[in-house]
Amino acid sequence: MRPFDLLQPATVDEAVALLAQHGEDARLLGGGAMLTILLRQRLVAPRYLINVADIPGLNAISSDHNTLRLGAASTLRAIERSDTIRARCPVLAEALRSVGNIRVRNVATIGGHLAHADVHLDLPPVLCALGASVVVLGRHGDRHFSLDELFVGYYETCLAPTEMIAAVDVPTPPPGLQGVYLKYCSLSPNDWPTVGVAAFLRADGERIAEARIVVGSVSPRPLRLTEAEDLLRGERLNSGAVAEVARRYGRAADPLPDIRGSEDYKRRVTEVYVRRAVEAAATRAGLA
Amino acid sequence: MSNPRPAVIGADVPRVEGIDKVTGHVTFVDNIEPPGMLHGMIRRSQVPHGRIRRIDTSRARQLSGVYAVLTGEDLLRMDIDPYIGPAFKDQAPLAIGKVRYAGDPVAAVAAVDRDTAEEALDLIDVEVEELPAVFDVQDALRPDAPLVCERLVPAGTFADLIELLGGGDVPATSNACFQYKLRRGDVAEGLRRSDRVFEHTFSNPPTQHSDLEYHCSIAQWEASNRLQVWTATQSPSYVRIMLANMFRLPESRVRVRVPYLGGGFGSKLYMKLEPLAALLALVAGRPVKIRLTRNEEFFTITKHGLVAKLTTGVTRDGRLLARDCQIMWDTGAYADIGPRVTHKSGYTSAGPYQIPNVRIDSFSVYTNKPPAGAFRGFGIMQVCWAYESQMDIIAREMGWDPVEFRLKNVLREGDVQATGTVVHSLGLDQCVRAVADAVAWDYREASAPHPTGDGARHLVRGKGVACSMKAVITPSVSAATVLVHSDGSASVLSSSVEMGQGSDTALCQIVAEELGARLQDVAIVHPDTDVTPYDLITAGSRTTFHMGNAVRMAAIDARSQLWPTAAELLDAAPDDLTAQDGRVWARTASDRSLTHGQIMMARFGGRAGTIEGHGLFETHHGSTDLDTGQSDRVTAHWMCGATAAEVEVDTDTGQVRIVNLATAVDVGNAINPFACRQQIGGASVQGTGPALLEEMLFEAGQLTNPSFVDYKIPSFLDLPDRLQPLTVEDPHPDGPYGAKGIGEAGIFAIAPAIANAVADAVGARIPSLPITPEKVLRAIAPP
Incomplete structure (x- = not known):
């Protein structure tokens, strides 16, 4: 060093x-x-x-009716343990439990986690699915970016070198939106995910009113296919449609081969885990 | 004789250093810092094979804070023998003339701190002309393959490696630097007479030892031309001899000290950083420490990759009639101890079975990859992976219960093993039965899937078993001294290294037992070659058996000097005395007793004096026929173990979870049953790494995963749901109290037991380690 x-x-x-x-x-x-x-x-x-970790107030977690605001210096562990987060965004708290290990979560901050823009991180798919955005400060004053805008590619964000993430805003999920984050580690569970899937469904009676599916680790940016999500909207849960959605995500994945698997293998397990995540979300949403 | 009912032997006493270790109060080499110490760091080759054209160190030398810069050329100008290597003198501390792998040390720097040293390394210009390279053992054996090493110069270190002396010091004609041959019966005829013949090839990649503690050595020259070394080594006696050779010093002028080790597993055997630290210290005129980084560990020593082709003939009634083993060991760019791994594992490469016709050809092969050396089991893990995978294939194809098939063929008391040596005290049958019971073995046809209880269709379960044996390193020598001090407490002087295996505790237990002392009054003196007598190495499961015998003899020697005084005071004959828990009394008059301190006081007439007891334990091997490998005594004793695994496979992803892992080892007689189970449990978990996770991945000779980010070892989250370390006790007549070595036997059979369980679960056979989810998925559902 x-x-x-x-x-x-x-x-x-x-x-x-x-x-x-x-x-x-x-x-x-x-x-x-x-x-x-x-x-x-x-x-x-x-x-x-x-x-920036010791700047007073930068680690605040606050909320109003519409938005949860996570100060950029909030540690992952603080977010995981926040009662507000557990009540309003339980999937985020659940996903955090599988990030790194407790020693990492005790120091890692949400601002650093997102600014690092590593495709293997667990929270980007969850936060993307929840429609989160970042508050950015810099020479140009305040700017807001959706996470979809923030992530540009491998280890690359849209931020200028002179800008910093000050906070992450997570809109309050609409009533009835239920989801899961499923993480698959092909080797040790103590590893980056081979694939991580955030899936959220909202039921309208027996039909799916809304589907949000975002996949991490298998493409340069979090992978979301709105036209695949649309295949589920207005439908009852059926295995054929879920399988088709999963296939589309598998096909769209563009993973890098490494010790965790080849491109082909990662596409296959993407398909498996999208299917499993949608099924698990459906169970939580009362659709299955 | 010891007491009829030993008091300390067989007790689950806690580790003598346990509390100090978990509270951070023990010293490791990296905690030591002699005054004025410099930090040494290494510049490594980036190309896998090439001729060194020029190394310009001038800019590095000018950097403030740099005290020494060395290259291989510099070594040639010094009055030393620069070549090291326990089998062949093929390696220098810094590459001379050629680099042979990406990561080969080419230059070294000693500076005031690591940052300065690192900066100096960047200032060294290295020009290398690349040469064609070989990365695969099969490619390396082609007639037109480039030669990694041009001359074979035997080190002459080991009496039992006479094969090396025959064809040594000659220009190399191939990359095979060593061949082990075994011939028993007539394999061709045996295969002809067999009802079925099976031929399979199995492989495993090079892997890492992954000790928690990195390699670390400190060297300091005293004005009187005396070399002091503190080093993380498993072989202090060997290091002293080899440093004495290198610097042309008498052994009495080289002092090697070893504190606690943070793991060894074979990675810290023979010479590693010691010569380079000594060379830098000599040039700098100040003490020098070299401590590697995790990244550098990957480029220092590895466990051998292997390719093994087995051809096996069986009879319809379930007997093994013939087996042919063609084995290639990837020993990397320098042989290190590779030839000896090839040789020693050669004995049992056909498995722990009665087979009348055996042929083994086993080759140690150079490639342009990091050197491979000893790893827990000394090759047995690799050969067991091959023969126990094939045993299961045979059993399933023939419709035999894999457990029954093994029990029908395992070696038993009095059988003649493939080397011609008779088998004694081998509790293998009991080990196999113990692990089968532990997983509720229930053999059925492989076509019947074993669903899980929760009804999930994508999860299936299977069970597998495997077993193995090993010859303990023979011949070997261990010497020990026991000092009884004026207060009656005792010190044990031994060059065995406590590296986490619990040897300090076992050796203290033995001495406490023989003296009748309290365990807390017995202390270990860690290896210090000025003080502690010779021990071959701390490896090969040899410490409890060999050093255990030596310290026992030393304690008995000390006791025999103390007892006449005690007998006089107690009005009894020395033979009538007994002792336990710090008191000595006559069996005939147990109402009067003495402490050891009182006896010393009486013997020396006050608080004075020392009693010294000495022990020397040697084992011998029978001569070996070079053409057939036959010998009446290849080993002093056999070790064995068996593993049964139950796994759950996710058929959508191919992922394997270990539900139950039971490993039984024949411990002879447990000196410390709890410590035995810890050893077996630790070996079992370590074995799951190469089975499921671990692999050094190379692209054109460049290692692509030299960190624990991309090289995964088992973590707590990877532990089997249930881990069962089991002991079987078949006492050995020559072991202390019947004990045998157990450090390795728990790891031998882990990988094939898991592979066999996977095959039972999903009907797919994975012939190459590790058993990754991708390989399993490809086997059960090709893309």
């Missing part, structure tokens, strides 16, 4: 000013869960680390 200066801004404005001042020479430091690995592997060698 190369030596660096640790800068300790007291406010978000100071942090943004430091980013503007040092540009590419600086990196934001949240919990360090990811950045430490990059530093140790010398994949990045910034001269300055700007610590």
Whole structure:
């Protein structure tokens, strides 16, 4: 690891000013869960680390009727344990339980988790399905991006080097929306997901009023196929339609081969896990 | 003689160092820092095979804080023998002339701190002219294959590797650096007379040892030309001898000390970082520590990959008539101990069975990959993977119960093993029965699926069994000293290394037993070659048997010097004395007793004096016929174990979950039953890694997964739902109290037992490790 200066801004404005001042020479430091690995592997060698984890108020979790707001410095563990989150977005709390391990969740922050834009992370599919957006601060002032806009590709977001995520907004899910996050690790459970599927369904009587299916780890950005989701809308749950939706996700997946499986294998298990996730969501939504 | 009912032997005493370890109070090598110590780091080759054209270190030398920079060329200019290697002198601490794998050390730096050293490494310019390379054992054996190593120079280290002496110090003609041959009966005739002949090829990739503690060595030269080393090694006595050879010093001027080890598993045997640390320290004039990173561990030593073709003939009544084993070991770019792995595992490569006709040809083959060396089991895991996979295929195709088929053929007391050596004290039959019981073995035709209880259609279950045996390393030497101090407490001087296996506890138990001392009054002196006597190596499940005998003899020697004084004080004959729990008394008058301190006080007339007891335990092997491998005594004793696994397979994804894993090992007589179960349980879990997860992946000779992010080892979440470590006790007449070595036998049969369970569950046979979900899914539902 190369030596660096640790800068300790007291406010978000100071942090943004430091980013503007040092540009590419600086990196934001949240919990360090990811950045430490990059530093140790010398994949990045910034001269300055700007610590945002200790900025007062940046780790607040707040809510009003329409929105949950997660401060960027909220740790994954704090979100997982928040009563508000458990009541309003139980799937998010459930998904968090499978992220890394408790030591990682105790330090990793939601802002860092999203800004890292690693396709293997667990929360992007869940937050995408929930329609979350990020509040971004920088030289251009406040900007808002949906997660769909935020993620551009492998380790790439739409943020400028001088911008930082200040908060994540999660809209209150409509009544009746039920879902799951299913994670498949082909080797050790103590690993990145081979595929991670967030599936949410809302029932209208015996029919599906709404379907949201977002898949992580198998494409450069979280994978959502609205035309496949539409195959379910207005229908009763039937295995043929679910299988067709799963097939479409399997076909659309564009995974990188690695020790966890070849491209072909990852497409196959994407199909399996989309099917299983939709079936599990249907059970929760009272459709099965 | 010891007491009729041993008090300490056979007791579940907790580890003597346990509390200190879990509270962080023990010292490892990396905790040691002599004054003025520098940090050494290594620059490695990026190409897998090439001629070194030029290494420019001038910029690195000018960097402030750098005290020494070395290359292979520099070694040639020093008054040393730069070549190391326990089988062949084929490796130098830094590559000389050629690099032979991506990761081969080419230069080293000693600097004030690691950051400076790392910066200096970046300033070294290395020019290498790439050469054609070989990465696969079969390619490496083609007649036109490029040679990885051009000359074979035997190290002459091992008396039992006489095969090496015959054809040594000659230009190499192939990448096979060693061949083990065994011939028994007539295999061609046996196969002809068989009712069915089966031919299969099995393989496993190179894998990692994954010790928690990285390799770490510190070297310090004293003004008087005396070398001191602290090092994480399993073989301190060997390291001293080899450093003495390298620097042309008497052994008495080389001092090697080993504190606790954070795991070894064979990775810390023979010389690793010690020579380079000593060379850097010599040049820098200051002590130097080299500690690897996890990444570097992947480029230092591996477990051998293997390709094995087995041809086996059976009779209709369930007997093995003939077996031919053609085995290729991928020993990587340097032989390390590969030839010896090939040799020792060769004995039992045809399995733990009575087979009248056996042919084994086993080759140690160079490739341009990181060197392969010893790994827990010394090759037995790999050969067991092959022969126990095939045993199951045969049983299922013939419609035989795999457990019954094994029990019908396993070696028993008095049988002659393939090497010609008679089998004694082998509790293999009991091990197989114990594990079959532990998983409620219920053989049925493989076509009948075993659904799970919860009715999920995509989950099916199966059971599998496998067993194995190993010859303990022979010949070997262990020596020990027991000191009784003026207060009656005792120190045990032994060069056996406590690396987590529990040897300190077992050795203290033996000494406490023989002296009748309290366990807390007996302490271990860790390896310090100035002080502790010679021990071959801490490996091969040999410590309890060999060092156990040595410390027992040393304790008896010390006791025999103390008892005459005690007998005099108790008005009894020395033979009438007995002792336990810190007190000594005469059997005929148990109302009077003495403490060991009182006896010492009487012997020396005050709080003074030392009693020294010495023990030396040696085993010998019979001469071996080079053409047939036949010998009346290839080993001092046999070890064995069996595993049964029940697995659940997800037929949609191919994922395998271990529901139940039972492993039984013949421990002879358990000195510490709890520690035995810990050893067996630990070995079982470690064995699930290469079975299901672990694989070093290469692309054109470049390792693509040199970190635990992409190389997965079993975590707590991977543990079997149920883990059953079981002991079988068939006492060995030569073992201390009948004990046998058990460090390895628990890992031998894990992978084939799991593969056999998968085959039972889904009818698919995976012939190559690891058994990944993708391989299983492809086998049951081709894309």
